[in-house]
Amino acid sequence: MSTATELKQLYQKGKKRKILAMLSLFLALLLAVVVSVSLGAGSPGFAEASKVILSKLFPFLNIDPGPSLTQTIILDFRFPRIVLALIAGAGLAASGATMQGVLRNPLVSSHILGMSSAAGFGAALALVLGVGVLSGFGGYLVIVNAFLFSLLAMVIVYGIARIRGITTETVILAGVAISFLFSALTSLIQYIAPEQDALHAIVFWLMGGLSAATWDGILIVFPIVILTVALMVQQSWNINVLSMGEEVATSLGVSSKRVLTITMVLETLATASIIAFTGVIGFVCLISPHVARMLIGSDHRFLIPCSSLIGACLLLCSDTVGRLVIQPVELPVGIVTSLLGVPFFIYILASKRRQNWR
């Protein structure tokens, strides 16, 4: 048998293993959804929840959806929240995987690149200028502002990187600087905020959470996340080449500047649209790619979708725990994500056998 065939077989075997891993992740995610939809502070359990959902999905089956209260609990509260957790987790994790690959740095996340703090500042500004913080018409101002400011942060980071000549280090450093700038501005706003209420609202926003999930929001975020993640996956060959180093990429005819620009735009759109709706949710975008890398290696064609699955699973499980642990009181998902995720992540770090970052 020739070496080429052996190699090919080895590759095929690895590929099968990766697909199998992703398939099991997908099944785990489905299970998590089923469990989440069956649990809550309200009384509807698995049977009631499935009846409601099946009757909506397949109206021709004539399943009795049960009392309208049950329908409200499942369709207006639990389900949108689960869907938003899935979308947000998947989008944040995919963005993290992409940027960690392109910038060849394991620490990169939307926090490091300044987007979270810029979004926080945008939200804080809207909350303090207060065009009806808590009532219907003001909600969108906060979302739009958060989105615009995190776009602005990326534009500034990109601009600085262009002036200095785009290297991964300048992008990261510029991101860190911008992150500090916007954190300082948010602190300034909190310090001089005239209204106690606005301060309160800012603190809540910065904690992040999925309790504000509505179908309207999902209708906006879902297409953006699906599209950007698909385009990230489309870029995965280029990211693979780029992660071997700039010289290698250039010699293979891949323009590192071009790939960096494209992926940054995608990452920004995905992350900004998510955190505009959920507030700052850290950590998912940082650890999901690492867990994925340990599971299936660093081929971005698999890594990006696999990170998405892990991110979705992590955020959904955290949020469900947050909903249940001291019900009927809810914990913000950001707290739970870190409390559950960090020990898990440290365990994986400590027990990993392979070196994934050179």
Next chain:
Amino acid sequence: MNKTTAALAAIILVVAVLVASYGVYRLYVPSENESQGEPITIVDATGAQINVTLPVERIVSLNPGLTEIICALDCGDRIVGRDANSVFPSSVSEKTVVGQNSYDPNLEVLLEMEPDVIVADSMLSYNTEALEKLATAGLPVVIEEPSNVSRVKIVTSNFGLIFGKEEKAAEINDYISSYENLVNERVKDLASSEKPLVYIEWYQTWQTFTEDSIANEIIVNAGGVNIAGEITTTAPVLSPEYVVEKNPDIIVRMISGDLIGNMTGFEATHSELMNRAGLGEVTAVKEGKVYVYDPIVVEGIRYPVGLLYWAKWFHPSLFEDIDPAAVHAELIQQFFGVTLEGVHTYP
């Protein structure tokens, strides 16, 4: 060195030490209050005993609720410094601002006002540095909770005592008691089945007041039952499923600070609740029993107004003859001599 020189040197040394000690003593130990006024001891909300020397002519107030009580005691002209939020009655808004709120007074400006007493809310308790410096300066600091309904009358009496306005304080407290008793008389014999279930929401969507909160106390006093009355977490966000399943008969919503004062804000807050996804199932929304309030009506000296509003929302038939808005106007006229302005509840 002969004996005489030695003795002289010793005397000079002793005198020098005495003079220096006296100087140090004068510099480091706060001087006794020069005036010959009589000291009075009161106990504030923290349980501290505070000695105040009478007469009190110069007051710094670091809380709008306390400022209102001082003005109701006809001592508004004695206020020499205030927090930024103390703007009612309008005469106090000319006074010097010595801090944003109770937590963070500017000590230099505050000391320059030479107050005889400083009154603040419990936020000042957290600023131990400022408290220590005020104690070093020998200034009596009274820390109170003006929004705590069970303290309002105590605060008024205490203030009456140290400002020499005992009669006025008694008049205010009688006024508050008369409405407290009126409400209590009418709701005390209600069976628990006759008390409506109330969901109260504040700052954040689904955020509520629980067990030990002041709002919970008012709900109980007004003859209602708080759906979160047995939860111990302070100011938690509730699971919406829980709220909907509890099916409250009444929803009471505190308006956000930036919307206070104009009708549009009240209408928007009200309509957000009436149309919020999932709430349509709830009796309160179905029957249109959703009310928005300005927190000022349940705070400090205006507490009877809030109590009447809530009691009437909870039991419209029992309080048909009561017009809380008229009581509010009457209270403002009687104790501040001004006409009530603006919107405070909706609908």
